[in-house]
Amino acid sequence: MTTKELKAEIRKMCEEKDAIILAHYYTIGDIQDIADFVGDSLALARKAAETDAKVMVMCGVHFMAETCKLLSPDKIVLCPDLAAGCSLADSCKAEDLKKFKDEHPGYQVISYVNTTAAVKALTDVVVTSGNAKKVVDQLPKDAKLIFGPDYNLGNYINEVTGRKMLLWNGGCHVHERFSVSKILELKKQYPDAVVMAHLECKAPVLAVAEVKGSTATMLNYAQQSDKKQFIVATEAGILHEMQRTCPDKEFIPVPPEISESGLECSCNECNYMKLNTLEKVYNCLKTMSPQIEVDPEIAKEAVKPINRMLELS
Template sequence: MVNEIKNLKKKKKALILAHNYQIPEIQEIADMVGDSLALSKAAVEVEEKIIVFCGVHFMAESAKILSPSKKILLPVMEAGCPMADMITEDKLREYKMRNPDTAIVCYVNSSAKVKSESDICCTSSNSLDIVNSLEEDKIMFVPDKNLGNFVKDKVKNKRVELWPGFCITHHKIEGLEVDKVKEIYPFAEVLVHPECNREVVGKADFVGSTSQIINYAKESPKEEFIIGTEIGVLHKLKKENPNKKFYLLSHRLICVNMKKTSLKDVYYALKDEKHVIEIQEEVRQKALGPLNRMLNL
């Protein structure tokens, strides 16, 4: 199957991008593995006109927004994101009508239509910088309340309101779990994603995006780490740091949507060029603005 995928990729002059949360087999066949925004930016910069995006729907949409002339394929169309579904463009539009003086900061983990109703996008790594860059005093952070709280606790001179959305994978982890794992591995540093709730974030030694967690572990002189993000990131951490030890904070840190993509799915996506991501041009243009404003900063 791997050989067939490589042959098809070469024949069709395609590129395979995989998120850090994908299964190891998918990460191994990918041309690039990273977080959602890094992969979307890579789709813009490469010459290949066919991109197989191994992730979830909103990620492939972001790549299409930034690269409209390229064919973006999502191997499993049903690979969605419950958090992204916790907000709709209609509900956001209603909020904006009631609060015209509020800037909408949209986490990239959202649909193209929600992005199109926002003022600026952000990632888990630049969210604080983005909020601080705005002139408006009042901010609505959508859709992740946990990342929003992380920003709210650090930002100054801004009133930050939070949409009641959350990542079902990270949000379920509790502070008590951190305490128990730290008792087992007392010399390990705790690295968590800001999509975790406030209690878990408060007990961590480092809080950052998947890429920031990977970089931190690589550069740290420490040799043991408790990882508080989706299990898929362990593959890259162990691969790049063979002499260090990594322990998953909880066995529940598994995103079922990220685990839907198999080698077979990638093969058929390439073979039949199916599950093409399409976005209405009007929506794409409106969503491009908030993404570009973030990238320009």
């Protein structure tokens, strides 16, 4: 089938099976084009909680599909490729977090949404990059807090809230590699461009950014700003939606850094997100697999901090 035919067949099956396609901004453009809803982690979680569809196809990574299942346990949740993991989620194992909690009695755990259901089950409240400050600001000032697994996001929230949360030393393999020198080089080429950076980036990168926030924050800023050029330090998939909604503006991705071997690395793209393809979406709808399931005992605890997040944000 041609790409056009494949897209038409996918949409036809969605109608026949009462299915919706949810896609993260970091997936490829073709996936975003056929999705019923495209958003960041917070927006996708909200959509998963409120949809009436019988089937959800989560085009993102595995923890996002798990979150959909936790919020809508009676729905069928499909994940086009189970290998679509997350380096950030992998950096915090449930058994390691449990041990850390045991070593710090009296502490509440704030977990970034980029975590497994098992980690969420050990968590008091979940946050996203879009609502982390808002949620933390609502917790008691004297609360003892552990924040994980993203060190960079936690460090930023400590800075802007004055908290002294204990930070887990995890990170995203994409955002960890953005280079200040590359951004400054681009700024010389595009002196009028606004530098935007995701909160998963390291502190020096955030220090040179004029706009700091989630993918949704950056997208909204670009849509509302009268500026015409933007240097973007986050996963390059967001540029598809930026360009679609702002066709008269220019978006410049921060390029890959040079590795120790002298070769460029694709540090501005998430290889996990790019595992989502039209063919895999078609196949998962056709076969209704692979389906996401979460252990009932884990699910019972893991949904609580997600619901608390939705209440606080």
